[in-house]
Amino acid sequence: MPDTKKVTRERAQLLFKALSRWDNEGGAGPGHPGLAPTEAQPDVPPLANAELVQLQTRVIALENLVIALLADASDWQIELAREGAAYIRPRLGRTPHSLTINAADQMDHMVKRSAIFRFNGKP
Template identity: 45%
Template sequence: MGDGNTETRQLLERSIAMWDSEGGASSNEPPAPMEPGRDREQDPQLSNAELVNLRVRVIALENLVIALMSQASNQEVDIAKEMAALILPRPGYKQHPLTIKAAEHMSDLLDRAARFKSMPPSAVPYKSTRVFDENTLPAGFRKEHMTKAGVWGVIRVLEGQLRYEVLDPVSDTVIEPGVPGLILPEQPHRVEPIGQMRMLVEFYNQLPSL
């Protein structure tokens, strides 16, 4: 094994050691006693607004990871896959649910990056909105509006349902995960949430492949 591979292995092992020490995996040893005078209930509780902000940041970071990994070399992808495999429960450690989910989520991000990389140019948006929910959806989306000439849009619902109304020609569609809504150039339309939902809009300079 070359020096480069040895350094990579050492880096991975150090990362895993940090994961274990920070609680990502649970040892069979009894938990260490809490510091004298410390009460678990004294740990700060996040407000709902802070949780929403944290969720938005996580989504943004995940999309950045997907974009970067879609341009990564095969060696870099293999290293990421190896890291995902390494954080699965190992001998001497319990099957910690968070550890397992983290490894599965890493693999899912890599799969999404691979799909993004294999997309034809017509399937890659040049721009997209941030993720909106039923509370943050802009008022302009709820009333009649349209894209510019030569601009196609795709409405993607990540969670829940969204009513998509085209005004010319008239149509009314319910969009949900896995069922995107196509917006044609200069086509008047509007949307309205149906209960709790999360969605975004992608923009293309040619007819996209749905």
Template identity: 60%
Template sequence: MSRQSSDPDDFTQRQRALSRWDNEGGAAPKVSILSGEQISIPEMTNAELVALHVRVIALENLLISLLAKASDEQLNLAREMAGFISPRPGFTHHPLTVRAAAHMVDLVERSAHFRN
């Protein structure tokens, strides 16, 4: 899990990946990007939401275990990436996106309990 290079494109790649978060935060897209036509997204059932919740909990715990073995550089990178989550110029912070950034830092901090 070590960082292989400090290529100047690392920053660009990180920004590109994080920019996708600008449109997230619970709102499902109503328009297809490719065709421009409206698409219908069915509502999730309670069983699907519970299953999704269980998967998120499992993934968080798996991530915490991986972060527990991460280098200090990787942990700092994770904290730094959380700091990059911001709206595009001219847009306001979405509360769920702000909470996601705080949650990223929380996951790193929780992993400290399992570090040697």
């Protein structure tokens, strides 16, 4: 039987590495391993209204799916979600960015919304 503390620690380290790649609201910037440094970005046409509506629908579905998954999450997974939100908040000396501030707020809000559906008796 594997040591659960070791597995938890390894999972936390993997999560930290994954989150650290997305520090700048995208992660796939010029230094991304999938892009050559001199490779030009392809021209991307603007999204049509129907595509924006589809994207909005998918985001709503994903939010609700995350809330459902968080409702059955362990206490350490809930704490990990909160730490993820805190991690993307602006640090001292850094310029605050409204998108990441709002994203962190949304993450916290999803954790709080999931508490309504948690079955362990603790919000």
